[in-house]
Amino acid sequence: MQSNRDFYLIYPLGLANLGLSELNEKWNDHFPDSTLLVKSVDFGGILISCELSHGLLLNHILKTPTRILLRIAEFKARDFPKLFNKISKLPWKDYLLGQCPEVEAASTNSKLFDSRKISKAIIDGVMECYKKQPVKKKFLDLASNTEIQKYFPTIYYRSVDDLVTISIDTTGERLHKRGEKIFTGLAPIRESFAAILLRALTQDLASIQDFTLIDPMCGSGTFLIEAHDQNTINTDRSFAYQYFPIAIDDAQLKTTLIQLHQTSEDKYKNSFKKLLGFEINPEIVELAQKNCGDKKISIKEADLFKSNKDGIFNQQNIVIINPPYGHRIGEKSEITLSYYTHLISTINKVYAPERLGIIIPDEYCYKPDRKELRSSFAFKNGGIPVTFFVLDRLGS
Ligand SMILES: C[S@@+](CC[C@H](N)C(=O)[O-])C[C@H]1O[C@@H](n2cnc3c(N)ncnc32)[C@H](O)[C@@H]1O
CATH class of the missing domain: 3.30.2130.30 (VC0802-like)
Structure with missing residues (x-):
């Protein structure tokens, strides 16, 4: 071949x-x-x-x-x-x-x-x-x-x-189906989006090994799992090409896949120093912990707005967050532009991140301070027009 x-x-x-x-x-x-x-x-x-x-x-x-x-x-x-x-x-x-x-x-x-x-x-x-x-x-x-x-x-x-x-x-079921994640929260982000947004957040950092990645509203843990597995080789599911006659008859192709899988084991070292997730809903915390299995990811129950800085301040943090959009029943009235601005100032206070990546629906017309905006990416998440803002810590 x-x-x-x-x-x-x-x-x-x-x-x-x-x-x-x-x-x-x-x-x-x-x-x-x-x-x-x-x-x-x-x-x-x-x-x-x-x-x-x-x-x-x-x-x-x-x-x-x-x-x-x-x-x-x-x-x-x-x-x-x-x-x-x-x-x-x-x-x-x-x-x-x-x-x-x-x-x-x-x-x-x-x-x-x-x-x-x-x-x-x-x-x-x-x-x-x-x-x-x-x-x-x-x-x-x-x-x-x-x-x-x-x-x-x-x-x-x-x-x-x-x-x-x-x-x-050549793929079959869409590539974001990684094969291993079983439980989803209320509004999970698709794995391929999570992987792309993590790239947007970190693409110009010399080394992510020095940073702790925190998701303060982690839901089922997608961002953290994608960050953990970003360099792995996926053999947890089959792809359409594996049932092409040319692939079935190609022993070399199968050998190369096994070799790729073996060499990917030491690729974990290219990930973040620590991966921390927090979530307000105890049932979702349990699901996220199950999804993370034995991966080195810590998920704890916490309300972002009641968190204090104990223990997390003394490290270099990067925060990524996909907050509620106000589209679920009973949510709308609480979610306004000021919800997001308050959220951002709370994150800055609690985690003092070097960098923050946050998804905000376009309907709230969020406009970051030009000095803190590093980049922004507009896309549709579940059909909702949103923007992923990458913000630098002011004064850093
Ligand atoms: C849009 S979902 C995040 C989905 C997540 N990225 C995933 O892929 O599963 C928002 C999450 O924030 C949680 N949440 C809402 N308010 C919170 C708060 N004050 N503190 C911590 N978590 C909160 C919700 O329970 C929900 O799981």
Whole structure:
């Protein structure tokens, strides 16, 4: 599996640039002798070219993308017979086990725009391909296994000005599903967002090992768990590519994954000095503690507004927080702009952080002091427009 191929890494809208720093850093860590070509970065993702096996293995390495697509073909198509014909000649036996695939189609300014008809032409083309190049029995047997059916990849069709790109999903269930976290609080942040925001918060710090990371409203503990595991290799779940015939038959790919996993053990050392979480709700504290398992993360029950500085002041702190948004029943009246300004001044008093990362919904029109604002990132969290503000301690 040595040829270079194009992959499109999908990111939460507007956050691909932060994903690029993770990609470059981890690529150099894990594949220093292999070339990574970044072809473009746009609002929704990053297009790269690299060795096929390394692109597939990024599923285990990267924490910030939503999913990773493998580009299969690019061609002009203005009518359905041409689309069918092109699809029927693609090497589907490398990626599919003989199943009837799901298709996701999107067209912009193109003659072919009816997604139902596009899906039909693609499925017919794949079936035609199976007729010409019958799928091996061992793969057909796998395809009948309901456990494996969960990982069947979707085919992505995109057409812009009649230029069609065909890609196949290598991820399966979205990448933020890490596999190990079982319990969620009331409004958990998605793991891939948490990983991206942690990067935004720390990207220009020389060494995070000197800092304690504190989440004063930690809910189920997502920020702390992501900070703890930021350099691990995820083998706790399967990815769609692992059921591609080319991957099933590739012993070298499996060996490389085992080696990656083994070498990632000492990567924990690149994490924060300490990870501390506080949460007002005792039931959620219990869930967070279960989620953290035997990881070195301390979760305690505490109300931020009743906390004092004992024991936490004598260290270099970084705080990250996703406070309530006022969208749950019974919450709205308490949450106003002054709730967030009071929250920030309380955090500054209690933890005196060198840096604070806080998510605030745009509807409250929070405007930080320009001197303390290091950076800000706008995105949608659960459909709500929010901004992640990275604030420096004034006077630091
Ligand atoms: C939006 S959720 C945070 C979700 C968290 N980041 C996660 O991924 O699970 C806000 C959390 O703050 C907690 N909370 C609200 N007021 C608090 C307070 N005064 N002190 C500590 N925790 C508080 C809530 O119980 C809730 O779990």
